[in-house]
Amino acid sequence: MDEQTGQRFVYQDDEVLDKEFDWGQVKRLGKYLKPYSKQILPVIITMMIVGALTKLFNPLLIAYAIDNALREGGDPKLLIQCVGGMLLLYIIQWAANTYRIRFTNQIGQKVIYDLRHDLFSHIQKLSFKFFDKRPAGSILVRITNYVNSLQDLFTNGVVNLLMDCVQLVGIIFILLYFNIKLGAAIIVTVPIMFFISTKLRVHIRRSWQVVQSKQSRINAHLNECIQGIKVTQAFAQEKENMSFFDHMNLSNHKSWNRASTLNQSFNPIIEVTGAIGYCILFWFGAHLIQSQEITVGLLVAFATYIGFFWEPINRLGQMYSQMLIAMASSERIFEFIDEEPNVPEALNAKELPNVLGDIELKQVEFEYEPGRKALKGIDLSVKAGQSIALVGHTGSGKSTIINLLCRFYDSTGGSITIDGHDIRDVTVSSLRSQVGIVLQDTFIFSGTIRDNIRFGKLNATDEEVEFAAKAVRAHDFIVDMPQGYDTEVQERGNMLSMGQRQLISFARALLADPRILILDEATASIDTETELKIQEALKTLLAGRTSFIIAHRLSTIRNADNIIVLDHGVLMEQGDHDDLMKQQGIYYGLIQAQYRFLKEVG
Numbered sequence: 181m182d183e184q185t186g187q188r189f190v191y192q193d194d195e196v197l198d199k200e201f202d203w204g205q206v207k208r209l210g211k212y213l214k215p216y217s218k219q220i221l222p223v224i225i226t227m228m229i230v231g232a233l234t235k236l237f238n239p240l241l242i243a244y245a246i247d248n249a250l251r252e253g254g255d256p257k258l259l260i261q262c263v264g265g266m267l268l269l270y271i272i273q274w275a276a277n278t279y280r281i282r283f284t285n286q287i288g289q290k291v292i293y294d295l296r297h298d299l300f301s302h303i304q305k306l307s308f309k310f311f312d313k314r315p316a317g318s319i320l321v322r323i324t325n326y327v328n329s330l331q332d333l334f335t336n337g338v339v340n341l342l343m344d345c346v347q348l349v350g351i352i353f354i355l356l357y358f359n360i361k362l363g364a365a366i367i368v369t370v371p372i373m374f375f376i377s378t379k380l381r382v383h384i385r386r387s388w389q390v391v392q393s394k395q396s397r398i399n400a401h402l403n404e405c406i407q408g409i410k411v412t413q414a415f416a417q418e419k420e421n422m423s424f425f426d427h428m429n430l431s432n433h434k435s436w437n438r439a440s441t442l443n444q445s446f447n448p449i450i451e452v453t454g455a456i457g458y459c460i461l462f463w464f465g466a467h468l469i470q471s472q473e474i475t476v477g478l479l480v481a482f483a484t485y486i487g488f489f490w491e492p493i494n495r496l497g498q499m500y501s502q503m504l505i506a507m508a509s510s511e512r513i514f515e516f517i518d519e520e521p522n523v524p525e526a527l528n529a530k531e532l533p534n535v536l537g538d539i540e541l542k543q544v545e546f547e548y549e550p551g552r553k554a555l556k557g558i559d560l561s562v563k564a565g566q567s568i569a570l571v572g573h574t575g576s577g578k579s580t581i582i583n584l585l586c587r588f589y590d591s592t593g594g595s596i597t598i599d600g601h602d603i604r605d606v607t608v609s610s611l612r613s614q615v616g617i618v619l620q621d622t623f624i625f626s627g628t629i630r631d632n633i634r635f636g637k638l639n640a641t642d643e644e645v646e647f648a649a650k651a652v653r654a655h656d657f658i659v660d661m662p663q664g665y666d667t668e669v670q671e672r673g674n675m676l677s678m679g680q681r682q683l684i685s686f687a688r689a690l691l692a693d694p695r696i697l698i699l700d701e702a703t704a705s706i707d708t709e710t711e712l713k714i715q716e717a718l719k720t721l722l723a724g725r726t727s728f729i730i731a732h733r734l735s736t737i738r739n740a741d742n743i744i745v746l747d748h749g750v751l752m753e754q755g756d757h758d759d760l761m762k763q764q765g766i767y768y769g770l771i772q773a774q775y776r777f778l779k780e781v782g
């Protein structure tokens with residue numbers, strides 16, 4: 181891969197491979213279990229104890245059968261009773277485990293549902309500043325992958341942990357109780373097994389996480405490539421894309437090989453350690469049988485218990501790994517849940533009453549990054565029903581004024597009032613319900629055209645939807661669509677033209693019927709006929725409302741009641757078209773430039 185290729189895409193890794201064990205996080209996660217503890221936990225614990233005890237009792241029954249029913253002159257009836265007892269124990273164990281797994285899965289799924297619900301509902305409330313800092317991919321990963329990685333912990337992990345502890349303690353107790361010397365000799369292998377299991381697993385898990393992060397990168401790249409496929413093909417960059425993809429693919433392949441090799445080394449090491457345990461048992465056990473300290477039946481039972489050791493130790497090792505991943509995942513999830521919105525609601529915030537639409541900006545200042553002012557001391561007075569056009573060079577601060585009006589950000593100085601109410605003193609939802617916004621990059625959700633218009637007012641009737649569409653001149657093109665209002669618009673409205681999307685968003689805004697309307701005018705790729713339609717639609721939309729328009733079209737600028745000219749965050753000129761033309765300042769220059777451009781292309 182050449183250097184240029186490597187530098188083109190920079191994907192930030194959001195991964196922390198693991199975290200120290202942290203009781204604070206465990207407690208916080210535990211709170212999600214609390215609502216279900218009374219309902220289902222007693223059932224699970226009972227089933228768990230029944231399952232563990234029946235399992236532990238079985239080898240003792242085998243030992244009893246060997247020592248009493250199988251010896252010379254033994255009772256054949258006793259053998260049948262023992263086998264019957266074993267069968268019964270197996271059935272009870274199977275039933276207890278089946279119910280336990282079913283209930284645990286139910287709780288696990290409920291907990292995951294609650295966690296995902298909390299996370300998503302909180303993320304929806306966060307302000308633009310939060311989204312500015314994070315790529316959409318990293319937010320998605322937290323809602324999907326990180327929450328999923330807790331799923332195992334909640335569905336199996338917690339209960340298995342308890343069960344394994346009960347089983348392990350039970351086995352150790354039985355071994356030491358029936359023969360302390362042999363028991364102690366076998367138990368020596370436990371710490372070795374545990375050590376191997378945890379240490380090696382940590383390495384294995386890390387290597388799989390590397391594989392996962394490589395796959396995430398591939399996904400991110402694929403996502404970007406598919407979104408940008410038109411640009412890639414237009415600039416004939418397929419080869420360059422391919423070589424970058426190959427590089428990532430190869431790196432993923434190598435990391436998979438490494439993880440897989442490590443994984444395969446796990447079982448042989450474990451088997452060798454297990455074999456050592458069996459050797460100790462049979463060598464030492466044989467001596468104890470000769471000295472009549474233990475019976476053959478007990479030796480067989482001990483051998484079975486060694487086999488049982490493995491399961492819980494192995495799972496506890498796995499659980500330890502799982503816990504460390506859960507620590508990292510939950511930390512990431514709670515980091516989002518703890519994130520305070522940058523536009524905090526005042527403690528005694530009140531609902532903004534229905535407003536007329538008088539707006540005052542007093543000495544408004546704003547900086548996205550400390551020390552870089554995007555707006556400097558803006559003073560502006562708008563009467564209800566006036567239309568304001570915001571003009572200025574790119575980066576002059578037009579969108580920033582709009583962002584502050586909607587409280588997507590809070591101003592860093594000065595104040596904004598609507599009908600005398602400071603917008604920081606009212607609830608965000610009551611403010612936004614009276615401010616409608618139509619963005620240049622109109623967002624069309626997947627669903628039907630009707631659903632998209634209804635997004636402005638969810639309880640609107642079909643008649644209201646059609647009325648709004650007719651008012652903004654969208655009705656005609658909608659009824660021409662294959663299924664009219666019920667036409668599916670496909671991903672992000674792919675089947676609609678720019679102008680059609682714009683008209684749908686006008687209908688959506690009209691249906692919401694806000695007192696204050698903000699419009700980021702679309703400029704590109706609209707033919708004259710659609711342009712005329714949009715102008716007509718605009719008249720309907722703006723009638724009787726206070727409106728702010730980031731204006732690009734000469735026609736809109738000319739008709740505005742007040743034109744605000746911004747330059748590097750400073751309000752330089754204001755007035756109507758004729759006033760500003762007379763001044764021959766920045767506005768005059770902008771208009772002249774536009775006329776020259778239109779003349780040249782025309």
Ligand SMILES: Nc1ncnc2c1ncn2[C@@H]1O[C@H](COP(=O)(O)OP(=O)(O)OP(=O)(O)O)[C@@H](O)[C@H]1O
Pocket residue numbers: 312548549554572573574575576577578579580581
């Ligand atoms: N999210 C952001 N984080 C940091 N800086 C930003 C952010 N958004 C805008 N800016 C900066 O703030 C300044 C004003 O940007 P703004 O988007 O208001 O300009 P604009 O006049 O709307 O430009 P355009 O006509 O190109 O849309 C610019 O210097 C821009 O770089």
